[in-house]
Amino acid sequence: MFKKTLKALVVLLIAIALVACTTANNNNNPGNNNNGNEPKGGNTYDLTLWGSQEDQDLLAELVEDFKATDPDNTYNITLGVVGEPDAKDTVLADLDASADVFAFANDQIRDLVSAGALYEITLNKDEITAANMDGAIEAVTLDDKMYGYPFTADNGYFLYYNSEVITDEEAGSFEAIMDKAEAEGKKVYFDLSNGWYISSFFLGAGGKLELGEDGKQVLDWNNETGVKVGEYIREFAKSPAFITGADEILDAGINDGSIVAAVSGTWKADLVSAAYGEGYAATKLPTIDLDGEEVQLSSFAGYKVYGVNTVTKHPEQAMALAEFLSNEASQIKRFEQRKLGPSNLVAAESDAVKADVALNALAEQGIYAVSQKDVVGTYWTPAEAFGTEMENGSTADMQTLLDSMVEQIQQ
The missing domain is CATH 3.40.190.10 (Periplasmic binding protein-like II)
Known part of the structure; x- marks a missing residue:
């Protein structure tokens, strides 16, 4: 009886060892897992981003830069063409079909908020406030709540x-x-x-x-x-x-x-x-x-702003994208490629912007401008x-x- 039990135990151990070896071989063999295309870890986020036709090349570049900041997650970001002047009418025509993040002119903000179309900015609000001109922050604030990310400050005199x-x-x-x-x-x-x-x-x-x-x-x-x-x-x-x-x-x-x-x-x-x-x-x-x-x-003063749609399925990721598109580095890149004046204080003080006589003057006046x-x-x-x-x-x-x-x- 003891010999039979021992024999059975040996057989069981051999079986377990074979399964372990097979699993190890499969894990080390790319051919056994979608030809080496292993699925990425983390979560997948599908987002849509709207901007002007003139901004499409720049946005494509910035989107790739944004993805690189969060390599543990997958972002499928679809670009669409809706210019800032047309944003309000397009968004309010069909909120559900609108982009998660979209650019608009700040004089549209009151109508967008009244219609319940803009998500209140809650992530890094203090940092964003400190980074931008007072006039730009005032332009995106209603009743002490922030509803957008300013990314230009060049519509002024x-x-x-x-x-x-x-x-x-x-x-x-x-x-x-x-x-x-x-x-x-x-x-x-x-x-x-x-x-x-x-x-x-x-x-x-x-x-x-x-x-x-x-x-x-x-x-x-x-x-x-x-x-x-x-x-x-x-x-x-x-x-x-x-x-x-x-x-x-x-x-x-x-x-x-x-x-x-x-x-x-x-x-x-x-x-x-x-x-x-x-x-x-x-x-x-x-x-x-x-x-x-x-x-x-x-x-x-007029400002261009990124807003987050209230019906987005991924508000934190949408806010992170909008914040990235409007940060110091992105505003400098936008100036270099589009010659658009920054609302970011550091970007406005950069050598590149200061070398532009008109934009430098506009930045100086921005301190005294109101929305x-x-x-x-x-x-x-x-x-x-x-x-x-x-x-x-x-x-x-x-x-x-x-x-x-x-x-x-x-x-």
Whole structure:
């Protein structure tokens, strides 16, 4: 009986050994496991990313860079073409069919949030806030909640000047600029009858431009400070050095040298650079002397943003992708390939961006810029009408003019 039991035990041990050897041989033989194509460990995430047509090559490159940051997991990221101007309408038409991550213009953020289309950013919020310009973070924040990742800050304006006429020091003060231009028989261009630009004076002086709980515009530009601002604008427009008008007037004056300073944006960089030559220069908007107080002019600013779809199946991975696409390295690469101005503070201070005269000036002004996300449609026509009054040399009572403008805007 003992011999039979021992024999059975030996047979069992031999069988176990054979199974172990077979398993080991199979594990060491790629031919027994999908010809060596072993399945990758970790999880698999399927994501869709939308961006403009012009961004597709860059996005393809950045996506591969992103995958390399998490080699333990598999990412299947599908690119789609939806430009920032069309993002809101496309997303709201069919949220479920929209991308997990998509690019949009920041002035669409309120409508997207109201429709429940944007996922609140919860990962690395403090780090993202610290890394970007204050204006860029404000542009993606509603009710103290962040809903997007800014990745450009290049839709704004600043001061171009001809340094062969206006010195760098003079360019810091509107009074100095106007005095020098007048003394030289030259002009300074500012589009006062455009609500986008004239806001600089009121916002710089601390004027309020907000959205009320009822969705209507709220502003205080007709208070005591606002009246001082209005009178400053009136005197500014009276200067023999002041010139305004359509783009054709600006272009002609830049080309013939009669305009030696102008407030505009990056879209004029090539024109101004070619015309001013060695004198080509740009910087933030100047300060003004407002009743003895030095006031830095502000500006409206627009930002491009990545948002995360609320119906994404992988919110953490989608947020990680959006954060990567908008980080310092990606913004520098975007500038190098697309010449788009960064919202990232370090990227904006990089040698590459600082070598670009217009973008460097825009970055300088970005510190003083505010987002347009709280500007509603009722603002533009009355603001432009007030600017037109100033351009036309109106002598009407300033308080009355401002009261009328504010009343119309707040309707």
